[in-house]
Amino acid sequence: MANILEVKELSxxxxxxxxxxxxxxxxxxxxxxxxxxxGPNGAGKTTTIRMISTLIKAxxxxxxxxxxxxxxxxxxxxxxxxxxxxxxxxxKTMSGIKYLxxxxxLFAKDYxxxxxxxxxxxxxCGLEERLNEKIGSYSRGMIRKLLLARAVMNAxxxxxxxxATSGLDVINALEIRKMIKNLAKEQNMAFLLSSHNMLEIEYxxxxxxxxxxxxxxxxxxxxxxxERYSAQNLEEVFETVVRENNIKSEE
Numbered sequence: 680m681a682n683i684l685e686v687k688e689l690s691x692x693x694x695x696x697x698x699x700x701x702x703x704x705x706x707x708x709x710x711x712x713x714x715x716x717x718g719p720n721g722a723g724k725t726t727t728i729r730m731i732s733t734l735i736k737a738x739x740x741x742x743x744x745x746x747x748x749x750x751x752x753x754x755x756x757x758x759x760x761x762x763x764x765x766x767x768x769x770x771k772t773m774s775g776i777k778y779l780x781x782x783x784x785l786f787a788k789d790y791x792x793x794x795x796x797x798x799x800x801x802x803x804c805g806l807e808e809r810l811n812e813k814i815g816s817y818s819r820g821m822i823r824k825l826l827l828a829r830a831v832m833n834a835x836x837x838x839x840x841x842x843a844t845s846g847l848d849v850i851n852a853l854e855i856r857k858m859i860k861n862l863a864k865e866q867n868m869a870f871l872l873s874s875h876n877m878l879e880i881e882y883x884x885x886x887x888x889x890x891x892x893x894x895x896x897x898x899x900x901x902x903x904x905x906e907r908y909s910a911q912n913l914e915e916v917f918e919t920v921v922r923e924n925n926i927k928s929e930e
Contacts, residue, residue, distance in 0.1 A: 683759075683837050683869040684708040684731065688740035691726050700726045703740060704895035706888050708837070711867040713859065715880045718890040719921055724873045725841060727890070731871065732762040732839055745836050761835040765842035767826050771815035775806055775825055778814060779832070786833050796832040803858065804828035820851025827858060831868065838862070839871045844879060852876075856883045881913040889920045896920050 684707060691701040701723040708714045718724050729735045731742050733753040741748050747755040769778055779800045780793070787793035801810065804824045814822060823844070831838055843859065844852035860883055862868045874880055880887060881901055888898040897904065897920055901913060910916045 682707045682709050683712075683745060684714075684871065685743045686727075686731070686740075687742065689727065689730060689737055689742055690739035691723075691730060691735070692738045699738075699893045701730070701890075702893040704888075704890065704893075705740075706895060706898050708869045708871060710836075710869055711863050712885045713863050713870040713872065713883055715872045715874065715884040715887045716890060717874065717877070717880055717887060717917065722891045723893040724890060728762070728839055728841055728871065728873055732760060733757055734762070759836045760839060761830040761833070761837075762839045763826060763830040763841070763843070765845050769814045769822055769825060769829075772813060774813055775804075775810035775817070776801075778825065779810070779829060782829050783832060799834070800828040800832040803831065803862070818851075820847050820854070823847060823851065823855060824858070827855060831862060834866060835868065837869045837871065841873045843872060843874065844876065845874075852879065859883055877912070877914040877917060887913065889917060891921050891924045894924070896924055 686704060686706050688703045688705055689701060690699055690703050692699045704727065716724050716727060726735070730737045731749060733749050733756050737750060741750050744756045745759040747759065749756050773781065779797050783793040783796035787796055804827070806821060806824060809821065814825070817825070844855045847855065856879060859870055863870055872884065884901065886898060886900050887904060889896050899907065904913070904916045905911065908916045908919045910919060
């Protein structure tokens with residue numbers, strides 16, 4: 680399995696702060712793999728995601744997306760990825776189908792390709808006749824499905840998603856998770872996820888990295904991490920890793 684993402688000693692230090700927001704972290708993601716980056720608030724998750732997405736510049740290290748450097752080849756990186764942040768929204772006065780057509784027109788090189796993108800998005804979101812209605816009438820779950828479909832309509836190699844199911848009810852959250860797993864399996868799409876929902880991460884992810892205080896403490900498959908930390912579930916792994924790191928930081 681080839682790596683889609685290779686993060687190499689990636690760091691971010693803000694000029695006015697004495698500590699690193701992200702401190703020399705390294706990990707990789709293979710084709711069709713779902714990798715979750717989790718940690719407490721302020722741990723460096725979002726900063727890491729934004730560096731990989733080329734939204735902010737790294738202070739040190741690098742990350743390669745499909746072999747392209749986020750430092751030296753940012754434009755090429757953007758052609759390989761999609762980024763769906765937690766706060767993403769859609770134009771509420773547009774119908775779902777008009778929104779997909781509009782967004783496809785921004786990314787496609789010609790009309791034929793834009794139609795391919797729209798058909799792919801329609802298939803992924805599963806909203807069917809509701810696509811003819813205005814987005815303002817949609818539930819939060821429907822909007823999230825539409826946004827996810829829009830984000831992956833051009834079949835990116837790496838989909839980066841921050842809190843993909845935040846604020847959704849159980850049914851809609853389950854449907855979004857199934858959409859992500861299907862895209863990884865059927866289209867060999869790699870995912871980098873961030874979430875505070877440990878149940879979600881345990882269900883959807885192939886591997887997990889736990890970051891705290893800007894440092895990537897541990898990486899592994901769910902079963903490996905539970906065995907490594909003598910835990911019954913990912914929540915207990917998370918608690919142990921963060922607590923042990925805090926104790927070391929205070930010594």
